[in-house]
Amino acid sequence: xxxxxxxxxxxxxxxxYFLGQQNPPSLPLAxxxxxxxxxxxxxxxxxxxxxxxxxxFRLQPHxxxxxxxxxxxxxxxxxxxxxxxxxxxxxxxxxxxxxxxDRYFANFTNLPLxxxxxxxxxxxxxSGNQGHALFLTQPLPVYASNTNYHLGQLVTHNNQTLxxxxxxxxxxxxxxxxxxxxxxxxxxxxxxxxxxxxxxxxMYTIPEAxxxxxxxFTLVDANEQETFALEVVAANKHISGNAIAVSLNFQNQIxxxxxxxxxxxxxxxxxxxxxxxxxxxxxxVEIVLNQNLVAPAFSLLKFxxxxxxxxxxxxxxxxxxxxxxxxxxxxxxxGFTKDKLPDFELKDDKTYFSKRxxxxxxxxxxxxxxxxxxxxxxxxxxxxxPERQIDPETEKEAIAIFSDVHL
Numbered sequence: 001x002x003x004x005x006x007x008x009x010x011x012x013x014x015x016x017y018f019l020g021q022q023n024p025p026s027l028p029l030a031x032x033x034x035x036x037x038x039x040x041x042x043x044x045x046x047x048x049x050x051x052x053x054x055x056x057f058r059l060q061p062h063x064x065x066x067x068x069x070x071x072x073x074x075x076x077x078x079x080x081x082x083x084x085x086x087x088x089x090x091x092x093x094x095x096x097x098x099x100x101x102d103r104y105f106a107n108f109t110n111l112p113l114x115x116x117x118x119x120x121x122x123x124x125x126x127s128g129n130q131g132h133a134l135f136l137t138q139p140l141p142v143y144a145s146n147t148n149y150h151l152g153q154l155v156t157h158n159n160q161t162l163x164x165x166x167x168x169x170x171x172x173x174x175x176x177x178x179x180x181x182x183x184x185x186x187x188x189x190x191x192x193x194x195x196x197x198x199x200x201x202x203m204y205t206i207p208e209a210x211x212x213x214x215x216x217f218t219l220v221d222a223n224e225q226e227t228f229a230l231e232v233v234a235a236n237k238h239i240s241g242n243a244i245a246v247s248l249n250f251q252n253q254i255x256x257x258x259x260x261x262x263x264x265x266x267x268x269x270x271x272x273x274x275x276x277x278x279x280x281x282x283x284x285v286e287i288v289l290n291q292n293l294v295a296p297a298f299s300l301l302k303f304x305x306x307x308x309x310x311x312x313x314x315x316x317x318x319x320x321x322x323x324x325x326x327x328x329x330x331x332x333x334x335g336f337t338k339d340k341l342p343d344f345e346l347k348d349d350k351t352y353f354s355k356r357x358x359x360x361x362x363x364x365x366x367x368x369x370x371x372x373x374x375x376x377x378x379x380x381x382x383x384x385x386p387e388r389q390i391d392p393e394t395e396k397e398a399i400a401i402f403s404d405v406h407l
Contacts, residue, residue: 009300014319054069070083083310093221093256104381129187133318140161160182195270198271209240216264222256256286257271257286258272327352330407354368378405
């Protein structure tokens with residue numbers, strides 16, 4: 001019997017630091033390789049699911065791909081109507097750790113320089129975030145007036161993506177160009193994609209209970225299936241109105257996104273992780289194989305005439321490059337006056353920096369010139385420093401991020 005494999009999933013990792021902030025309808029694959037910096041690692045459970053379905057995961061320069069074992073079809077059948085050899089007759093989850101292998105990743109990626117403790121990023125095909133690609137990230141918020149925005153925050157406005165250049169409250173209905181960098185419309189990883197990470201055991205405190213009260217704890221996974229249940233009854237000797245501390249053990253649960261419910265009401269949402277990889281994992285990618293829960297545009301499978309047909313898809317996770325003030329430091333006085341440096345703020349006789357933050361790129365599109373029209377080098381990604389500065393417009397102290405170049 002012949003064995004045929006067809007690609008069912010292509011998972012692409014885009015990063016604007018390497019791609020140059022372009023607006024591609026699809027990834028320009030030529031000469032683009034990110035696998036040395038960002039690697040997809042199937043979880044132990046995912047490896048078993050793939051094996052049972054006769055699917056194969058392969059790392060690619062741009063991310064990873066999954067190939068499904070399919071039945072041979074007649075020549076007149078549509079190219080996409082390939083039934084899987086093993087029917088996908090129940091919900092599955094494919095989970096992958098996204099591991100960062102570059103120590104300077106945070107420096108050139110538009111995310112918090114210091115990640116909150118016990119948080120992890122989460123990407124899923126249940127996001128429903130569809131634009132010029134099928135994004136696994138949460139949709140960016142829409143710009144709104146009278147809203148406080150922080151440095152680097154991304155929003156959408158009039159079919160464009162905007163990046164905040166400073167911390168401030170925007171009061172205008174139309175974004176002020178002095179406060180925002182305007183980019184082509186796209187979707188990016190943001191803080192909205194971050195969730196708490198949970199170890200295999202935890203304590204949960206019920207704030208108030210009476211003798212005989214019953215409390216039922218459950219875990220619900222991304223397939224909306226209950227995977228854990230524990231019932232607790234307050235003892236007859238319990239003092240009415242006092243709290244109860246309950247020990248919860250999730251030892252046998254597979255990694256993924258879960259809702260913790262108490263008496264059918266969600267009280268927490270988190271990512272359950274494997275201890276062995278937790279310290280290296282930047283994110284968890286969860287692909288749900290459930291046609292009833294996944295939007296049709298994102299669904300990899302279609303059930304027809306008792307068979308499971310593959311619907312090959314390309315999912316995208318896109319990272320925005322960080323924008324910084326490019327700061328030039330001299331060992332001796334540079335001798336330039338303010339009128340000779342129109343693109344810069346003159347800090348002192350040995351230092352000046354760009355007025356507007358500039359996106360860091362592996363191959364910069366633009367280079368500054370000094371007061372003698374000599375071309376200045378672009379900064380690297382190693383010397384990144386957040387500092388408190390006085391905003392010249394608001395005259396208030398705010399955080400700014402600098403990239404230092406020593407001349």
